[in-house]
Amino acid sequence: MxxxxxxxxxxxxxxxxxxxxxxxxxxxxxxxxxxxxxxxxxxxxxxxxxxxxxxxxxxxxxxxxxxxxxxxxxxxxxxxxxxxxxxxxxxxxxxxxxxxxxxxxxxxxxxxxxxxxxxxxxxxxxxxxxxxxxxxxxxxxxxxxxxxxxxxxxxxxxxxxxxxxxxxxxxxxxxxxxxxDIKGILWSKLMLNLNNATNALSGVPVRDQLLHPLYRKCMALCVSEALATTKAAGIRMRRAGKVMPWLIPVVLRLPNWLFMFVASKMIQIDAEARSSMWEDLHLRRPTEIDFLNGEIVTLAEQQGLKAPCNQKIVELVHEAEAKKEGSPRVAPEVLYKALLDART
The missing domain is CATH 3.40.50.720 (NAD(P)-binding Rossmann-like Domain)
Structure with a gap:
């Protein structure tokens, strides 16, 4: 055959x-x-x-x-x-x-x-x-x-x-x-892919990153912007597997004990798993940031909106690319403050 x-x-x-x-x-x-x-x-x-x-x-x-x-x-x-x-x-x-x-x-x-x-x-x-x-x-x-x-x-x-x-x-x-409706699936996947940059900037495995509440809040800020932007653009997302994109920010903001219960499947991953963007920085090569968080920034501009958290993430990843030193290993409290400051 x-x-x-x-x-x-x-x-x-x-x-x-x-x-x-x-x-x-x-x-x-x-x-x-x-x-x-x-x-x-x-x-x-x-x-x-x-x-x-x-x-x-x-x-x-x-x-x-x-x-x-x-x-x-x-x-x-x-x-x-x-x-x-x-x-x-x-x-x-x-x-x-x-x-x-x-x-x-x-x-x-x-x-x-x-x-x-x-x-x-x-x-x-x-x-x-x-x-x-x-x-x-x-x-x-x-x-x-x-x-x-x-x-x-x-x-x-x-x-x-x-x-x-x-x-x-x-x-x-x-x-x-x-x-x-593969378009709807791809937009839903993009909501998850917004974490690629957070993981790359953190420098830690995905599971460790998801278990830290401040890193999760960073992702929640980016996904919330993305959901508002896609809604304004009339984009309909489809559920992909177990993931309901519209619930992602809610789940990410849960306290650790409840997150570990509600999102048990999300953290049931290999301890070594890292995002492809982390690997790109590690190998000193350009990332896909402009096609992930950058896609949300562009769409927001087209709708007359702003996506400051995603814009800040794009800037930080481009800075890391330019330095060619791998992941900048940004601490969770530093990254979260940078995103909050970007909104003001």
Missing amino acids: ANELGKIAVFGAGAIGCYVGGTLSAAGYTVLFFGRPRLQKVIEAHGLKLTDWRGRDQQLAPADVEYLTTYERMAEASLILVTVKSRHTEDAAKEIAKHATPGALVVSFQNGVRNADVLRKHLHSFQVLGGMVPFNVLTKEGGHFHCGTEGHLIVEKAPSFEEVWGSAFEDAALPVEHHP
Whole structure:
């Protein structure tokens, strides 16, 4: 069955791409990974090791991983999973248009709300579907990618994916939900992704950060602004899994004892899990802040509103990017005061 479906390409094979593509490869599907020379060298030396918080432990030998840094062989793929950072989506679309076979199915598994639209703008001969990755993947040493949080992938409802490729993801133990309103799902996911920056600025694992009431209040301020802004814009968010975005600020402001009871699933994550933005700062590379908190700032401006807390978070992350010293490890009381001051 795997050979009959054709090959899968992962465009932008970093943490998410290597984990998703690696699990598909381990399940017997032919996967072509396209990414950076730095990671190619790591995988050529070590292969891929895939683990998760529930006990997944899979190893692919270097000879079993086709990791490429040029795109000619993308023409072989029937399914293309786009996992590049949002700032590279337009460049990715141009390379896919140039090298892939028209008619291939393209799925965006990226943070942010506009990537599928950007891909469609350039890929008129392809079917493009939006998708959402709910879990966090941490890059460790030696080609090791560790999934530290739970959740099912969500893909825009379409027979071309559900009926043709759904079984492949089941074989890889990557459950997929199919939703007709992927835009609503992506806006809901953005509410959660607003914590990426708080985690990156804190410098501590996600679980530790969520257990600190002041860090939670920082996130609550940002999400409250985002909810008001999206409401003004007429954006309807959809419940994604267990998450009801409109309740996030309420839950985050609960005292610790009650938060730990009400949000037990939220903190039931790997002790090592960190946000992808923390990893970006750690590796001294640009983050996706402009496509996350920055998206709320832009939308607020379009609605004649302000989002001062999200704006302050954007500024702090850009300062950390410029310093190239990793996470600034901002203390919770300092970050919370900075956000309160930004509102006055």
